[in-house]
Amino acid sequence: MANALIKADSFYELYERKSGIQDVTHYCPGCGHGVLHKLIAEAIDDFGIRERTILISPVGCSVFAYYYFRVGNIQAAHGRAPAVSTGIKRVHPESIVISYQGDGDLAAIGGNHIIQAANRGENITVFFVNNAIYGMTGGQMAPTTLAGQKTTTSPYGRNVNSEGYPLKVCELLSSLEAPVYIERVALTDPKNTTKVRRAVRKALQNQIDNKGFSLVEVLSVCPSNWKMTPVQSKQWLVDNMIPQFPLGVFRDKTAEIPNRETIRNTFDQSGVREKLEIPANEKQVQYSLQPKMDFANPKLVIAGFGGQGVLILGLGIAQAAMQAGYNVSWLPSYGPEMRGGTANCNVNISRERVGSPLVTKPTVLIAMNLPSLEKFDSKVEANGLIIYDTSLINKQPTRQDVHVLGIPATQMADELGNTRIANMVILGAFIAYTAVLNKEVVFDALPNFIKRKNLLPLNESAIIRGMEYVLNKVTN
Amino acid sequence: MAKQLIKGNEAIVKGAILAGCRFYFGYPITPASEIAEAAAFYLPVVGGTFIQAESESAAINMLYGAASGGVRAMTASSSPGMSLKQEGISYAAGSELPMVIVDVMRGGPGLGNIAPAQADYNQMVKGGGHGGYKMVVLAPNSAQEMCDLTMLAFDVADKYRNPAVILADGFVGQMMEPVEFPEPVMELPKKEWAIQADAQDEFRLVSSIDLEPEELEKHNVHLQQKYAAMEANHVMFEDYQTEDAELVVIGYGVVSRILHSVVDELRGKGVKIGLMRPISLWPFPKNHIIELAARIKRFFVVELSDGQMVDDVRLAVNGKIPVQFYGRYGGVVPSPDEIIAQIMKKNEA
Amino acid sequence: MAEPLKEARVVVREDECKGCGLCIAACPEEVLFEQKHLNRMGYHPAGYKGSGCSGCGYCFYQCPEPGAITVYKKGYVEEEAA
Ligand SMILES: Cc1ncc(C[n+]2csc(CCOP(=O)(O)OP(=O)(O)O)c2C)c(N)n1
Ligand code: SF4
Ligand SMILES: [Mg+2]
Numbered sequence: 001m002a003n004a005l006i007k008a009d010s011f012y013e014l015y016e017r018k019s020g021i022q023d024v025t026h027y028c029p030g031c032g033h034g035v036l037h038k039l040i041a042e043a044i045d046d047f048g049i050r051e052r053t054i055l056i057s058p059v060g061c062s063v064f065a066y067y068y069f070r071v072g073n074i075q076a077a078h079g080r081a082p083a084v085s086t087g088i089k090r091v092h093p094e095s096i097v098i099s100y101q102g103d104g105d106l107a108a109i110g111g112n113h114i115i116q117a118a119n120r121g122e123n124i125t126v127f128f129v130n131n132a133i134y135g136m137t138g139g140q141m142a143p144t145t146l147a148g149q150k151t152t153t154s155p156y157g158r159n160v161n162s163e164g165y166p167l168k169v170c171e172l173l174s175s176l177e178a179p180v181y182i183e184r185v186a187l188t189d190p191k192n193t194t195k196v197r198r199a200v201r202k203a204l205q206n207q208i209d210n211k212g213f214s215l216v217e218v219l220s221v222c223p224s225n226w227k228m229t230p231v232q233s234k235q236w237l238v239d240n241m242i243p244q245f246p247l248g249v250f251r252d253k254t255a256e257i258p259n260r261e262t263i264r265n266t267f268d269q270s271g272v273r274e275k276l277e278i279p280a281n282e283k284q285v286q287y288s289l290q291p292k293m294d295f296a297n298p299k300l301v302i303a304g305f306g307g308q309g310v311l312i313l314g315l316g317i318a319q320a321a322m323q324a325g326y327n328v329s330w331l332p333s334y335g336p337e338m339r340g341g342t343a344n345c346n347v348n349i350s351r352e353r354v355g356s357p358l359v360t361k362p363t364v365l366i367a368m369n370l371p372s373l374e375k376f377d378s379k380v381e382a383n384g385l386i387i388y389d390t391s392l393i394n395k396q397p398t399r400q401d402v403h404v405l406g407i408p409a410t411q412m413a414d415e416l417g418n419t420r421i422a423n424m425v426i427l428g429a430f431i432a433y434t435a436v437l438n439k440e441v442v443f444d445a446l447p448n449f450i451k452r453k454n455l456l457p458l459n460e461s462a463i464i465r466g467m468e469y470v471l472n473k474v475t476n
Numbered sequence: 477m478a479k480q481l482i483k484g485n486e487a488i489v490k491g492a493i494l495a496g497c498r499f500y501f502g503y504p505i506t507p508a509s510e511i512a513e514a515a516a517f518y519l520p521v522v523g524g525t526f527i528q529a530e531s532e533s534a535a536i537n538m539l540y541g542a543a544s545g546g547v548r549a550m551t552a553s554s555s556p557g558m559s560l561k562q563e564g565i566s567y568a569a570g571s572e573l574p575m576v577i578v579d580v581m582r583g584g585p586g587l588g589n590i591a592p593a594q595a596d597y598n599q600m601v602k603g604g605g606h607g608g609y610k611m612v613v614l615a616p617n618s619a620q621e622m623c624d625l626t627m628l629a630f631d632v633a634d635k636y637r638n639p640a641v642i643l644a645d646g647f648v649g650q651m652m653e654p655v656e657f658p659e660p661v662m663e664l665p666k667k668e669w670a671i672q673a674d675a676q677d678e679f680r681l682v683s684s685i686d687l688e689p690e691e692l693e694k695h696n697v698h699l700q701q702k703y704a705a706m707e708a709n710h711v712m713f714e715d716y717q718t719e720d721a722e723l724v725v726i727g728y729g730v731v732s733r734i735l736h737s738v739v740d741e742l743r744g745k746g747v748k749i750g751l752m753r754p755i756s757l758w759p760f761p762k763n764h765i766i767e768l769a770a771r772i773k774r775f776f777v778v779e780l781s782d783g784q785m786v787d788d789v790r791l792a793v794n795g796k797i798p799v800q801f802y803g804r805y806g807g808v809v810p811s812p813d814e815i816i817a818q819i820m821k822k823n824e825a
Numbered sequence: 826m827a828e829p830l831k832e833a834r835v836v837v838r839e840d841e842c843k844g845c846g847l848c849i850a851a852c853p854e855e856v857l858f859e860q861k862h863l864n865r866m867g868y869h870p871a872g873y874k875g876s877g878c879s880g881c882g883y884c885f886y887q888c889p890e891p892g893a894i895t896v897y898k899k900g901y902v903e904e905e906a907a
Contacts (some may be wrong), residue, residue, distance in 0.1 A: 003901040004896060005885040023841055027845060028843075032889070037889075037891065038885075053673075063685060070678045074540075076567075081539075083535075086538050087499070087545070088671065090497065091541070193886045194886075276493060278657045279479075311485070329479070329651055329653050358736040
């Protein structure tokens with residue numbers, strides 16, 4: 001037991017970051033912030049955690065808390081301290097992070113941040129100074145301002161019918177599952193101050209033990225803005241605030257939650273490529289490909305209903321083309337458009353550098369339903385190719401200046417036992433008709449875009465059927 | 477090296493992790509969500525941390541906290557989310573925190589739509605938050621660059637202790653292209669200034685506040701010197717067929733890809749046209765534009781917006797030659813033919 | 826080595842005192858008082874009557890200034906402060 005009550009070691013000896021007089025704080029005479037600072041600094045000393053403590057200063061009168069605490073200091077934007085605390089604590093789990101906030105900071109602008117940090121059970125300690133006012137900005141109404149209390153922005157007294165009731169943070173947060181410890185205390189007489197001291201220590205000890213989220217709400221005086229002497233302020237707090245903000249423990253799971261080990265972050269890049277599923281360097285396989293003249297550097301639009309696998313079909317073509325050494329791009333329709341039931345994608349395959357990934361003048365249209373055929377039919381370049389699914393489209397393309405290949409893909413897929421591989425039947429037809437790709441490269445590519453390996457043989461059969469259909473048609 | 481067919485958004489995450497990033501804080505929004513999803517998938521595998529924040533504002537502030545701790549960390553979002561992040565970006569610039577921020581732009585204003593747009597240029601390039609700060613803003617136009625420029629962004633951010641931005645659009649984020657992933661960065665730069673939960677922390681402070689105007693001005697002067705160094709060292713652009721060009725089209729992101737097709741097509745018809753693509757939007761390649769202006773007849777700028785970058789082109793050109801503009805809004809992406817028609821029309825005018 | 830204190834003692838660092846009066850109100854022994862003169866900040870600093878401090882520390886925990894009040898309890902040995 002220390003035999004003297006002396007300025008804590010966790011305060012800087014001289015407040016060098018402060019301008020003007022550097023051995024006193026910037027707080028007003030009698031302000032509760034200073035008292036709470038002392039209780040926190042003393043606890044940091046006693047727990048021997050100064051070197052690993054990180055204090056997040058809020059925006060409010062305590063914005064300059066970093067002038068005083070001889071710890072790691074971060075100054076946060078108004079209300080964001082719980083988010084900033086989350087970030088630094090996750091980076092340094094071995095640190096002791098203190099989020100220090102006022103009522104405007106925590107309960108108004110930062111209301112959601114404190115709820116969410118509490119709900120995530122962040123292993124941090126929050127000291128919440130409730131002085132029922134915006135101190136720093138000169139005494140405006142806070143969310144915790146009492147009913148009828150006059151402030152500069154509630155000059156006739158807070159009207160609960162239009163301004164609501166004082167926000168009870170402890171009550172609110174104690175409805176959440178995750179918080180470990182929530183208590184409201186008051187900086188009034190020595191007896192209550194002893195309770196504040198105890199609560200501060202408990203909230204820090206919980207973090208040291210990695211138990212989780214602790215918050216101490218400290219009712220505190222603001223003599224300057226309450227326009228009273230410090231001594232009168234304390235009485236006012238007792239008479240008016242405590243009845244509205246009952247003191248006590250709102251949550252205490254300290255005993256039931258076991259102490260946890262601190263798991264430090266380590267940085268390790270070994271094996272990172274494998275972990276990121278980046279393909280290993282393999283020798284480029286040479287495929288002999290002789291695309292038919294009109295299809296040298298095809299630009300594809302592939303369209304149909306969502307669920308017909310048009311995106312996968314495009315992806316498969318792009319994947320195989322990439323493996324064959326082409327430059328490629330694949331661009332899907334995305335977002336709500338897909339929810340409307342239609343889907344399409346644009347694929348560029350080129351020996352040259354790919355310009356616009358957006359295909360506005362396709363050389364190949366693959367239409368898997370009627371709306372798609374009607375929509376894109378006119379856009380196909382002369383001498384291009386339209387492949388369409390005759391089992392679903394009972395209309396011929398209108399164009400006379402393009403190659404047209406109708407194929408009952410869905411029906412053929414059905415015969416193979418799975419309607420959903422109509423897209424692979426079409427893939428087979430596409431490669432057989434254009435020779436942009438061949439069976440070897442497509443089969444090599446298949447495992448890279450069909451995730452379920454047990455479906456590979458079925459997909460291969462579908463591709464072969466599509467190819468055969470075209471070859472038979474051409475020879476017949 | 478083996479290539480992987482991959483979405484631009486996903487390439488960002490892999491690039492980031494290869495660059496040593498281990499922390500991601502974000503909030504879902506189309507067309508940027510794949511970045512959060514890939515981060516949520518891969519970061520735990522490499523011993524990193526992914527947090528889905530309660531808002532973009534929370535995300536940028538978590539990032540502020542993490543960056544204070546000296547690690548490589550990032551966030552990503554799309555236009556409406558970037559509006560929310562501006563406060564935190566200004567704080568990060570003021571506090572000199574390195575971080576990478578990705579914006580995959582969509583149509584606006586307001587909720588707009590999810591289609592690609594470029595109307596965030598002003599808010600990201602000009603420093604949308606309060607105060608005169610600058611960030612290196614890189615505009616990829618392919619999945620490969622989504623990876624490469626993200627990696628570069630981490631280096632630049634650390635080098636200057638400043639946020640760096642990837643400004644992409646819905647198409648560059650959503651499209652898949654082959655990417656050759658570089659080797660991982662094995663060792664990260666030491667950050668003596670960062671809060672590290674050790675005995676030196678009492679000498680460290682991350683803060684953007686200074687009540688003394690004289691002092692805050694000094695800090696601003698220091699920032700400006702830093703920005704001057706960034707401006708001197710990090711201009712990036714790509715020229716295509718500009719050597720003998722009489723007309724140079726300018727566009728970034730997906731627009732530059734479309735303009736590439738425009739140039740090919742018009743060159744085929746004998747038009748002396750070239751493309752200049754700014755890769756760094758800040759610092760803007762203004763000296764290069766001045767050089768081009770001395771030897772060409774006109775610039776033609778295309779943007780997916782009301783014309784924001786074009787202001788920077790005009791500032792550089794300073795009235796020497798005509799700077800024409802064509803823009804589409806609201807997520808409409810013009811076709812090469814449409815742009816060619818505009819170029820021809822403005823030629824007659 | 827100095828002798829252990831035979832009696833508790835409170836020291837007010839006048840320069841750091843903002844004259845809020847909370848220590849005076851809290852002292853059960855009523856040995857603190859408001860001084861007549863002004864300090865460098867223009868406040869009437871608290872002072873100790875010179876005897877009667879019980880070492881309870883109430884004033885210390887009421888005072889918002891980290892360094893303005895020090896309380897030495899009975900049995901305190903000087904060197905500890907070093
Ligand atoms: C975004 C933003 N809005 C408003 C302000 C102005 N402001 C500074 S402090 C403050 C209120 C602080 O009140 P509180 O959190 O109760 O702290 P106190 O000063 O009472 O301790 C406000 C509104 C700001 N700095 N930033
Ligand atoms: S204004 Fe109020 S809260 Fe702020 S320092 Fe003064 S007394 Fe304390
Ligand atoms: Mg307040």
